[in-house]
Amino acid sequence: MTSTHAIEQEAPAATAAPSPILTVDGYSGGFGRGEDYRPVLHEVSFTVARGELTAVVGETGSGKSLTAMSILGIQPPAFVRTGGRMEFAGRDLLGCGDQEMRTVRGRRISMVFQDARAALNPVFPVGTQLADVAKRHHGMSRALAREAAVEALRSVRIPEPGRRARQYPHEFSGGMAQRVMIAMALLCEPELLILDEPTTGLDVTIQAEIMDLITELGRSRGLSTLLITHDLGVVAETAQHVVVMRQGRVVETGTTAGLFLTPTDSYTRTLLAASRLEAKS
Amino acid sequence: MTALEPAGAATALHYPIVDIRGLTKHFRVGRPRRDLVALDGVDLAVEAGQTTALVGESGSGKSTLARCLVGLLPVTAGEVLLDGIDLAGLGSVALSRTYRDIQMVFQDPHSSLNPRRSVYQAVTEPLRLHLGLDRAAQRARARELMSLVGLEDQHLERMPHELSGGQRQRVGIARAIAVGPKVVVLDEPTSSLDVSVRGQILDLLLGLQQRLGMTYLFISHDLQAVRRVADRVCVMYLGSIVEDGPADEVLDRPRHPYTRALMSAAPVAEYGVRRERLRLAGEIPSPVDLPAECRLAGRCPYVRDSCRTAVPPLVTVEGTHRSACPVPLPS
Amino acid sequence: MTTTVAQAPAPAAPPARARRRARFARFSGPLGVRIGLAIVAAYLLVAVLSWFWTPYDPLALAVGDPYGAPSAAHWLGTDRLGADVLSRLMAATRVNLVVMLFAVATGLAVGTALGTLAGYFGGVTDTVIMRILEVFQAFPTLLLAMLVVQAVGPGTVNLILIMAFVGMPPYLRLVRAEVMSRRSWQFAEAARMVGARPMRVAFGHLLPNSIGPVLAYIAVNAAWVSLLTAALGFLGLGLPPGTPEWGSMVARGQDAIMTGQWWVSFFPGLAIVGIAGACYLLGDGLADFLDPRRSS
Numbered sequence: 001m002t003s004t005h006a007i008e009q010e011a012p013a014a015t016a017a018p019s020p021i022l023t024v025d026g027y028s029g030g031f032g033r034g035e036d037y038r039p040v041l042h043e044v045s046f047t048v049a050r051g052e053l054t055a056v057v058g059e060t061g062s063g064k065s066l067t068a069m070s071i072l073g074i075q076p077p078a079f080v081r082t083g084g085r086m087e088f089a090g091r092d093l094l095g096c097g098d099q100e101m102r103t104v105r106g107r108r109i110s111m112v113f114q115d116a117r118a119a120l121n122p123v124f125p126v127g128t129q130l131a132d133v134a135k136r137h138h139g140m141s142r143a144l145a146r147e148a149a150v151e152a153l154r155s156v157r158i159p160e161p162g163r164r165a166r167q168y169p170h171e172f173s174g175g176m177a178q179r180v181m182i183a184m185a186l187l188c189e190p191e192l193l194i195l196d197e198p199t200t201g202l203d204v205t206i207q208a209e210i211m212d213l214i215t216e217l218g219r220s221r222g223l224s225t226l227l228i229t230h231d232l233g234v235v236a237e238t239a240q241h242v243v244v245m246r247q248g249r250v251v252e253t254g255t256t257a258g259l260f261l262t263p264t265d266s267y268t269r270t271l272l273a274a275s276r277l278e279a280k281s
Numbered sequence: 282m283t284a285l286e287p288a289g290a291a292t293a294l295h296y297p298i299v300d301i302r303g304l305t306k307h308f309r310v311g312r313p314r315r316d317l318v319a320l321d322g323v324d325l326a327v328e329a330g331q332t333t334a335l336v337g338e339s340g341s342g343k344s345t346l347a348r349c350l351v352g353l354l355p356v357t358a359g360e361v362l363l364d365g366i367d368l369a370g371l372g373s374v375a376l377s378r379t380y381r382d383i384q385m386v387f388q389d390p391h392s393s394l395n396p397r398r399s400v401y402q403a404v405t406e407p408l409r410l411h412l413g414l415d416r417a418a419q420r421a422r423a424r425e426l427m428s429l430v431g432l433e434d435q436h437l438e439r440m441p442h443e444l445s446g447g448q449r450q451r452v453g454i455a456r457a458i459a460v461g462p463k464v465v466v467l468d469e470p471t472s473s474l475d476v477s478v479r480g481q482i483l484d485l486l487l488g489l490q491q492r493l494g495m496t497y498l499f500i501s502h503d504l505q506a507v508r509r510v511a512d513r514v515c516v517m518y519l520g521s522i523v524e525d526g527p528a529d530e531v532l533d534r535p536r537h538p539y540t541r542a543l544m545s546a547a548p549v550a551e552y553g554v555r556r557e558r559l560r561l562a563g564e565i566p567s568p569v570d571l572p573a574e575c576r577l578a579g580r581c582p583y584v585r586d587s588c589r590t591a592v593p594p595l596v597t598v599e600g601t602h603r604s605a606c607p608v609p610l611p612s
Numbered sequence: 613m614t615t616t617v618a619q620a621p622a623p624a625a626p627p628a629r630a631r632r633r634a635r636f637a638r639f640s641g642p643l644g645v646r647i648g649l650a651i652v653a654a655y656l657l658v659a660v661l662s663w664f665w666t667p668y669d670p671l672a673l674a675v676g677d678p679y680g681a682p683s684a685a686h687w688l689g690t691d692r693l694g695a696d697v698l699s700r701l702m703a704a705t706r707v708n709l710v711v712m713l714f715a716v717a718t719g720l721a722v723g724t725a726l727g728t729l730a731g732y733f734g735g736v737t738d739t740v741i742m743r744i745l746e747v748f749q750a751f752p753t754l755l756l757a758m759l760v761v762q763a764v765g766p767g768t769v770n771l772i773l774i775m776a777f778v779g780m781p782p783y784l785r786l787v788r789a790e791v792m793s794r795r796s797w798q799f800a801e802a803a804r805m806v807g808a809r810p811m812r813v814a815f816g817h818l819l820p821n822s823i824g825p826v827l828a829y830i831a832v833n834a835a836w837v838s839l840l841t842a843a844l845g846f847l848g849l850g851l852p853p854g855t856p857e858w859g860s861m862v863a864r865g866q867d868a869i870m871t872g873q874w875w876v877s878f879f880p881g882l883a884i885v886g887i888a889g890a891c892y893l894l895g896d897g898l899a900d901f902l903d904p905r906r907s908s
Contacts, residue, residue, distance in 0.1 A: 059475040060446070159563070173564055203338035204502065205561065208546035230476065233548025260552030274477040275550035277509040279529065280332075280487070353801050373810065380805050393798035397820050410807030456806065 019090070020047035021192055021224045027070065027084035039248065041066060043084065046243040046253050048192065053218055053225040055235040055256075057271070058245035067245070068196050068228050072111055073101050089191060107137060110185035114197040116177035120169040126180050127153070127165025130187060137188045152183040156213060175206035179213070186217065193218075196228045211238050232275040236260055244268050297326035298496050299350065299383075299464055304359035306345055306520075310569070318568045319345040321520040322359065327464070332490065332497040334511035334528065336504065336543070340565045341517040343500050347466050350498070351385050352376045363464065381411050384457040388469040390449035394441040400452050401437040407459045426455040429492075431485060447478035451485065458489065464496045471506055483509050504547045508532055513601075516540045519568055519576040522595065526602030536604035538581050575606075583608050648893030651886055659709045662702035670695070670703035670856045679873045689875040691864055701879055703856040708841060708887070711768065715775030715837045716830060722776065723783025724819065724826060730784070731791030731822075732814035738788070745781055753778050754843060761849045771850045775837050782833070783826055790822030831895030835888040842884050858884050 024046050030039035041063045048054045058064040069075045071086060071093065086093040088104065096104070113119050121129060130149035134140050140148060146165075153161035156179040169177060178198055185193055195214065199207035215238050218225050229235060235242055235256065242259045244252040244267065252265040263269050306320040320342045327333045335343045348354040350361055352368050361368045363383055368376065387393035394403055404426050405419040414422065424434050430451040441449055450470060457465055467486065471479040483506055490497060501507050507514060507528070514532060515525040516539065524537040535541045542559045549556070561580040575581070575588040585608055595603040667687070668675045674694035675686075682689040688697040730738040748756065757778050764770045794800065795818065803817045804810075838858075844850040845859025853860075858880040865876025 059477060175564065204504075204548075205338065205542060205546040206564070208548070208558070209560075211548075231548060232476070232550035236550050236552050236554070237548055257552050260550070270477060272550060274480045275505075277480060277483070277505045279508045279532075280510055280512065348801075351805060353804065377804075377807055377809065380807055385802070385805055387798040387802060389798055393802050395799045395803070395817050395821065406803075406808070407806040453802075456802065460807075 018050050021050045021089055022048040022071065022226065023085075023087040024067065024071070025085050025087070027067065027081070027086060029070075029079055029081040029083075031076075031078050031080065033080065037080070039082075040079075041248045044245070044248070044250055045084075046250060048224055048226050049241060050224050051218075051222045052240040053215070053227060053238055054241040054243065055227040055229055055239035056243045056245060057229060057232060057235055059230055059271075061247060062245040063248040064228050064245050065196055068111070068194050068226065071194065071226075072105050072109060074105075107188055108190055109192045109194065110188050110190040111194040111196065112178070112181045112185050112198050114200050116181040117169055117172070117174065119181055120172075120177060122169050125166050125168055126172065130165070130180070130184055133184055133187050148187065152187050153180070155186065155217075156180070156183040158183075173206075174202050175210060178202065178210055182210075182213065182217070186221075190223075192224045192226065194226045194228070197230070198227070199234065200230070207234070214238065232260075232271060244271065296329055298329040298364060299325075299327035299498065300360075300362040301325040301327075301346075301350065302360040302362070304346065304349060304361060305357045306342070306349055306354065307357045315569050318520050318571055320349065320357075321571075323517075323520070323522055325515060325522065325525075327496060327498055328513070329463075329496050330490075330494055331512040332499050332510050333513045333515065334499045334501060334507040335515050335517060336501060336507055337517035338502055338543070338565065340519065340568065342520040343517050344468060346517070347385070347468050347498065347500050351383055351466055352379070380407075380462075381460045382462055383464040383466065384460070384462040385466040385468060386450075386453050386457045386470045389473050390446055390453055391441075391473075393453050394449055396441055398441075399437070400432075400439050400441070400444070403441075403452060404437075404455045404459055407456060411460045422459070426459055429458070429489065430455045431481075445478075446474050447482060450474060450478075450482055454482075454485065454489070458493065458495070461493070462495065464498065466498045466500070468500045469502070470499075472501065472503060479503075479506065480509075486510060504532065504544065516543070519565065519571070521576060521592070521605070523577070523605045524603065525595070526598070526604075527600070530599070530602045536598050536602070536610070537606045538583055538608075538610065539577050540604075541610070577606075583610060642897055644893045645897030648890045648897070651890035652894065655705055655709060655883075655887055655890075658702055659706040662706045666696075666699040666702050668696040668699040670699040671854065672696075675699075679868060679876070681873070682875055688879050689873070691861075691876045692868065693864075697861075697875060697879055700856040700861060701858075701883060704858050704861060704880065705883065707768070707851070707855060707857050708838060708883075711772055711775060711841050712834055712837050712887075714772045715779060715841075716834050718772065718776035719779040719833065720783055720826070720830060723780040724787050724823070726780075727784040727787030728791050728814050728819050728822075731788040732795060732810070732818060734792070734795075741784070742788075745784060748778075749781055754840065757840060757844060758847070758849060761844065766850060766852050768851065771841065771844070774850075775841060778840070779833050779837055782829060786826045786829060787819070787822055790825065791818045794818050794821055828895055828898050831891040831898060835891035838884060838887050838891070 024044055027041060027044040028039070029041050030037055032038050044063070044067055046054070046056070056064045056067065066075060066079065073093070081094070088109065091104070093101070093104065120126065127146065127149045130152055131142070131145035134145040134148040135142070150161045150165050153164055158164050158176060158179055172180060198214070199210050202210065211234055214225065217223060227235070227239060239256050242254060242256050243250055244259070244265065246267050252259065252263065252268045259268065260272070263272060302324055304320050304323040308317040308319055309315070310317045323346060335346065337343045345354065349356045350368070352371065356369045359369065363379060366379070368379055371379065401423055404423050408414045408419050408422055423437055427434055427436060432448065432451050432455070436444070436448065441452070444452065470486070471482050474482060486497070487510060489495065497510070499507065499510055511528040513525065514528045515522050516531065516537065517523065518539045524531060524535065524540045531540065532544065535544050538559065539561070542561045545556050545559045559582070561577070563580055566579060573592055574590065575593050578584050578588045581588070588608070593605050593607055595605045596607065598604050672695065675696050676690040676694050678690065678692055678694045680686055680690040680694070686696050686698065688701065690696055691700070726741055730741040751759075757774055760774050760777070761770070764774070791814070800813055800818055803813045808816060841850065841857070842859030842862070845857040846863045848860065848863065851857050851860070861880035862877045865873070868876050
């Protein structure tokens with residue numbers, strides 16, 4: 001990529017829609033080498049628009065999580081990329097070195113995983129872990145970072161944030177722990193937030209509140225979000241764009257309205273039908 | 282098919298084949314020891330030949346109820362009657378004999394099959410231990426079971442890790458129905474499966490029920506699945522039943538604030554369906570040292586002073602539809 | 613009702629015999645395991661051979677000169693009493709292997725059984741078993757073994773029982789922990805409902821799924837038993853005096869090392885190192901071999 005091209009990227013043309021924050025283009029790869037090579041991703045392509053929520057939907061083995069991890073460069077070491085590119089805000093993600101990747105990861109792209117309690121360190125209070133992130137990313141003093149941590153808990157609507165900040169992860173329910181993870185992700189003020197099955201395993205009432213929170217944060221902060229999920233119900237309520245994956249391929253992409261009202265791919269239709277069960281006659 | 286056919290014409294009659302009365306389960310937790318109330322005097326009648334769904338979130342006590350019902354957990358107080366026999370008082374030998382009448386399909390098809398036993402061994406063990414069938418009869422029944430649950434004979438030789446999640450759950454179902462039970466407890470049978478497999482398993486269960494006339498107790502937090510299979514729905518919250526009634530009535534015209542909150546939170550895979558959300562404050566409280574008031578009092582938007590004086594009992598709303606909320610809610 | 617399954621068919625399952633063969637091929641695959649197998653096979657061969665034939669009578673004294681260096685007549689030399697080192701070494705291999713095999717088998721059986729009981733039933737059963745175990749484990753192993761040997765007197769059967777007894781606790785602890793962690797697995801509950809009595813659930817379902825790490829530990833235990841037997845033999849304990857045994861052979865030659873007659877102690881020492889090393893090499897491969905889930 002030439003430097004002139006990069007400059008063009010930073011000043012998007014007024015005529016067209018703003019450039020997507022993330023472009024995944026023809027991303028392919030698999031596990032194993034030589035005769036044992038087993039492809040798992042086939043030409044995966046999609047974009048995440050700025051300020052919108054894009055959902056990647058798929059079942060077990062669709063490759064949706066692997067794709068998400070590849071964006072941050074945290075795919076399993078055995079995964080071999082065979083082609084394609086990923087571009088984040090005009091920057092080639094696959095070409096950049098480890099050092100550069102580290103500055104992108106966390107600072108500009110944050111990720112929230114399914115099992116929030118496993119992602120928190122059990123021996124430190126939650127507030128300390130949040131404050132560490134604030135210190136690392138913004139170079140804050142200890143006292144300021146502490147305040148930022150409490151503020152972050154407040155922003156994800158955790159009641160009594162001051163008291164909760166002194167508590168340990170095991171004192172948080174699954175839903176509350178997931179809020180903490182979102183707070184931690186947002187502390188870095190990322191441009192892109194990746195949520196990998198953030199509500200799987202949570203009760204429906206908790207799930208609804210977490211998804212409300214995500215939608216609202218996205219709106220108020222103009223956050224671009226990539227949501228990885230298997231639940232079309234969650235997608236219908238929160239996403240603007242949908243990418244449907246099956247066995248390592250993107251089978252359909254489109255706006256949420258288009259996909260739900262006029263699905264074109266047969267697998268999408270199967271998935272939709274399976275998500276809407278009839279009542280017992 | 283012989284023993285797999287329904288037992289006489291019993292299925293045509295309407296009578297509670299399972300009758301749970303005042304079922305209470307406490308766990309001793311923490312130091313100093315305190316009582317965690319997992320089930321708080323639950324009454325539940327399961328009609329023969331029907332599917333009764335038990336709905337609730339984690340901590341509601343629905344899985345504890347299932348385990349108490351089949352004797353995997355000892356009960357603290359109350360009766361669990363299966364065809365008039367109290368299972369709660371049985372010793373292990375007599376209890377083992379009742380497993381010819383009541384069986385369970387477990388939630389996680391990964392851990393419910395012994396990883397060292399083939400499918401054949403898994404489905405024939407109950408035939409050997411409960412029915413004492415000889416080898417030839419076992420093999421014939423195993424084949425029959427495979428076709429009943431939509432698998433093929435060749436699957437009998439497989440090990441669990443060679444099967445997909447849906448196939449494993451089919452094996453779990455085959456094992457449960459092997460001895461021709463009257464009642465099958467289904468403990469979240471689809472919650473760890475993909476959506477496209479969920480429908481297949483639910484249809485399989487419905488088909489088997491029609492064919493063999495079994496009674497199901499279907500435990501789930503998945504309201505879609507419940508709507509698909511249930512005749513009756515019981516909603517549990519914090520160890521108590523807060524609403525029960527015919528499935529369509531409870532699901533379409535929920536009466537209790539908790540049921541409404543649950544229904545309104547469940548995502549629907551339709552575009553542009555905006556639901557009126559009923560939000561409950563905070564999270565489900567710890568079931569230790571519960572005060573004598575409505576369990577939902579601390580979270581309910583419709584709470585009144587009268588809710589805090591006693592635990593409200595289930596009262597009839599209409600027909601067999603009952604709710605444990607005396608406050609008139611906006612419809 | 614539909615009987616077709618709209619799921620991707622699982623890969624064709626190999627018949628059980630082919631599966632076992634494939635597992636064995638993998639077990640014998642790594643170089644370390646193959647070396648370990650070869651060494652153990654050689655020891656067994658020598659042990660069996662010593663039953664029928666040794667160059668000289670291993671118990672006979674003065675079949676050659678005292679401290680005779682290795683020669684055509686005495687391949688590994690002779691010791692202080694003029695006994696043939698090779699003959700004694702061959703007989704000692706038989707004695708040591710018998711002690712090792714039976715001690716390991718007994719310790720494994722008793723430890724596994726008690727561990728399964730403690731792990732599955734918990735409560736009082738567990739408390740009683742574990743407290744008794746802790747009392748014995750409070751003594752240093754070698755000291756405990758020495759005390760018991762002194763108490764019951766020398767003899768092969770006594771030695772085997774003592775080795776099994778002091779080697780049993782790790783089996784018990786490993787099995788107990790594994791069974792406990794799997795007790796709440798749904799297949800244990802499912803087995804109850806299938807009609808299995810508690811003992812059958814514990815020994816028929818939970819134990820086979822908990823035995824993997826235990827069997828891998830066998831190799832470590834076998835090496836340890838060999839070393840401890842030799843240590844006792846070196847101290848002149850365990851077997852009747854004069855019985856060919858690696859440890860006592862090393863002891864018989866220890867004075868001569870300083871004066872240059874290295875062969876008296878060196879060859880039995882090498883035998884001890886060899887069997888311990890082979891056991892450790894086998895240990896790694898064994899863990900893989902015993903896990904059915906690793907076969908795909």
